[in-house]
Amino acid sequence: MRLLPIEFAKPGDFLAKTIFDNDGRILLREGVALTDFYLAMIKRLQICSIYINDEYNEAEIEDVIKPELRQHAIKAIKEAFYSFEKYSLYSTNTNIDEKKVSKEKRVYFESIGSIAKKIIDEIISKKNVMINLVDIKSMDNYTYQHSVNVAVLSLVLGVQLQLNQNELYTLCIGALLHDIGKTLIPKQIILKPGPLTDEEYKTVKEHTTKGYDFLKGCLEIPAPARIVALQHHEKINGRGYPDNIKNKSINKFARIVAIADVYDALTSDRPYSKAMCPNDAVEYIFSHGDTQFDYEMVKVFSKAVVPYPPGTLVKLSTGDIGVVMAVFPNFALRPQVKIIKKGINSSSNEVGTTVSLVSQLDIVIRNIEFAV
Known part of the structure; x- marks a missing residue:
């Protein structure tokens, strides 16, 4: 596919x-x-x-987690975020029943904790988990689908970094709730289909502090997970927000989530931008290692992502168009490609020939094709 x-x-x-x-x-x-x-x-x-x-490929690509679990997680996050948004709308109401609100919040956080454990169990049950798929999102459900996907991506990186079970749980909770502050930002700004004004961007940036303030009194959420909501937009060079901290001053889990957050955002269609191909997203993250992201984490992440999954149509430097047939561990940018159409000036490979880019170093992938 x-x-x-x-x-x-x-x-x-x-x-x-x-x-x-x-x-x-x-x-x-x-x-x-x-x-x-x-x-x-x-x-x-x-x-x-x-x-x-289609006629080019019918091979199935396995998702990191089962579709049923993904949908269950999205539903849980959506219900929780809707509820939290309701709390924020009525936060100035002096007649609000604080005990009832606190109980409802505890129920939602327990539900999210249960989901986190199921996602972790599924991921660690697999060996050498690779990120093959881009999750398909709708514009309306983007925030909830994004939250779940960032959790999955963060866990794959966390496993590669050899985090223990308790650390993976904290990481997953932090990732699932990293954008909770967006429930406290006006929807017309979050879903705006065009560029934000300076004032709107300033408002959006407040989601980090608002999210942290919302979570900091919730004892059901591990303290480092709450910090993720605050720090996932901080940058290694100190030019992030909200506090302009840098390097190891940024929480470890927030540094992981920062990479997953940007990768998923770049590879998603959003109201104001079209999705970037996975290979371009990986290159973007790699080029911003040591400025925006933790470079050592970036190196590990890049080995866990498959930029050209089997079934991808690619144009080679020879001008030929081929379909990716297999990906080699540690050589994700140099897959095995079957030629399906010769380039106009190509004199190298015949249609039907399978080319291993690991061995044919003079050939590179120029870009992804969507039609032949």
Whole structure:
């Protein structure tokens, strides 16, 4: 299967990953043949990319966690965030029942803790977990889907960094709740379809302190997890926010979440920007190691991501177009590629030839293709 911007999908393509609506219900099951009606329905949900099976590849790519667990986690985060948003709207109401609010918050945090344990169990049960897939998100559900995906990405990096079980739990809770402060920011700013004004950007940046203030009295949340909400936008060079701290002064879990947060944001379609291809997102993160991110963590993360998953169509430096057939551990940027179309001036490989870029060092991938 391969990831495709919705505008490149056509009737007759087969859906390779089930699509869920904004309430977590199955909208279209994997395997269904796409029609004009289905494509229009997907666009109305503001889903900008989908996975398909076509004549180039039908191989399945396994997600890091099961789809059912992912949807369960998204639903739990969505319900919790909705509830927290409600609390903030009525925080000035002197008649509010503080004990009831405190009890409800405890129930939601316990639910999130239960979800975190299930995600951790699933990830650590697998050996050599690699990040093969970009999670498909709708614009309306972006914040909740993003929170779950950042948790998954953070855990994959945490496992690679050999964190223990308790550390992984704290990391997962921090990642799931890193953007909780956005429930306290006006929605018209969070969902604005264009560039933010300086004043709006200043307001958005407040989500770190607002989120931390919301969590700091919650004893159900480990203290380092609360710090993640505050520090996940700090930068190694001290030019982040809210406190301009640098290097190891930034909480370890916040440094991990910062990488996962940016990677998932870059590879997601958002109201104000189109998704970046995974290879470009990895290059962006690598180029900002030692300025924005912890460089040692970046090196580990880059080895855990597969920028060109099997099924990806790529254009080679020879001008040939091929489909990625296999990825080699520690050489994710140099996969095995099957040529499906010769370049105009290519004299190297015939159609049907399989090329290992690990051994043919004179050939590189120029870019990802969506149509042949």
